[in-house]
Amino acid sequence: MKKNFTQNSSDSERQQLRKQLLTRRGQLTSAERLAAEHAVERQLLALPELQQPCRIGSYYSVRAELPTQRINATLQAAGHQLALPVLHPIVPRHLLLLHTDDNTQWHRNDYNIPEPALRCQDVVPLQQVDILLVPLVGFDAQGNRMGMGGGFYDRTLAGWRAGHFPNLQPIGLALDEQFVEQLPTASWDVPLPRVICPAKVWDFRR
Ligand SMILES: Nc1nc2c(c(=O)[nH]1)N(C=O)[C@@H](CNc1ccc(C(=O)N[C@@H](CCC(=O)O)C(=O)O)cc1)CN2
Numbered sequence: 001m002k003k004n005f006t007q008n009s010s011d012s013e014r015q016q017l018r019k020q021l022l023t024r025r026g027q028l029t030s031a032e033r034l035a036a037e038h039a040v041e042r043q044l045l046a047l048p049e050l051q052q053p054c055r056i057g058s059y060y061s062v063r064a065e066l067p068t069q070r071i072n073a074t075l076q077a078a079g080h081q082l083a084l085p086v087l088h089p090i091v092p093r094h095l096l097l098l099h100t101d102d103n104t105q106w107h108r109n110d111y112n113i114p115e116p117a118l119r120c121q122d123v124v125p126l127q128q129v130d131i132l133l134v135p136l137v138g139f140d141a142q143g144n145r146m147g148m149g150g151g152f153y154d155r156t157l158a159g160w161r162a163g164h165f166p167n168l169q170p171i172g173l174a175l176d177e178q179f180v181e182q183l184p185t186a187s188w189d190v191p192l193p194r195v196i197c198p199a200k201v202w203d204f205r206r
């Protein structure tokens with residue numbers, strides 16, 4: 001992948017790179033994607049943090065994302081509490097995390113992504129979340145992340161970067177093909193401390 005993006009790269013460069021990465025991600029077969037989910041699940045479950053019951057924010061994978069349906073079910077079966085994102089009904093481009101279990105009712109949001117029905121009692125404040133599994137389109141050797149371009153996770157992670165959620169550990173989940181040497185960055189981008197891929201757990205802390 002190209003490396004000639006500068007820190008001040010334009011929106012169109014970011015858009016173009018996003019498109020290339022989405023195309024690359026879309027070229028995997030469903031068997032390859034399933035194998036990737038297995039490998040990521042194995043590495044995730046082996047993390048020391050997950051050896052005790054945790055509150056985990058995950059995502060409901062769509063299109064060619066690293067699949068999470070099986071990972072989410074396994075996490076619940078292992079005794080972890082699972083919360084999934086809902087587009088905030090009032091604050092534009094913000095996310096809420098909602099507790100989910102077998103009784104959860106599902107709706108499709110404006111992006112056609114299934115999300116739990118909004119019930120106030122199910123909202124899990126980020127202060128109470130231990131691990132946040134973050135979807136991505138691409139990531140680089142510094143942990144910089146490119147998402148779908150809505151800024152949803154950038155806004156969510158801004159509070160974490162500011163120190164408001166000291167117990168929260170964000171972890172990106174990705175296919176190996178989503179790695180690029182260097183992504184263009186913007187001031188609002190929040191680098192991920194860790195990314196789990198099928199081949200490797202990337203640790204950017206220290
Ligand atoms: N599975 C999953 N859930 C998620 C996210 C995600 O990336 N993956 N999000 C991460 O933020 C939030 C939703 N944000 C999204 C932002 C844009 C588009 C999207 O598809 N936008 C364009 C398509 C882009 C394109 O065609 O180039 C569209 O609406 O058609 C989807 C989700 C919350 N839930």
Ligand SMILES: Nc1ncnc2c1ncn2[C@@H]1O[C@H](COP(=O)(O)OP(=O)(O)OP(=O)(O)O)[C@@H](O)[C@H]1O
Pocket residue numbers: 145146147148149150151152153154155158186188189
């Ligand atoms: N903390 C923030 N506060 C206000 N605006 C923000 C913040 N973070 C991102 N934005 C805005 O969101 C828009 C999209 O950002 P960007 O392209 O980096 O999204 P992304 O990381 O790809 O998407 P996502 O986080 O939803 O997966 C940018 O125009 C930016 O101005």
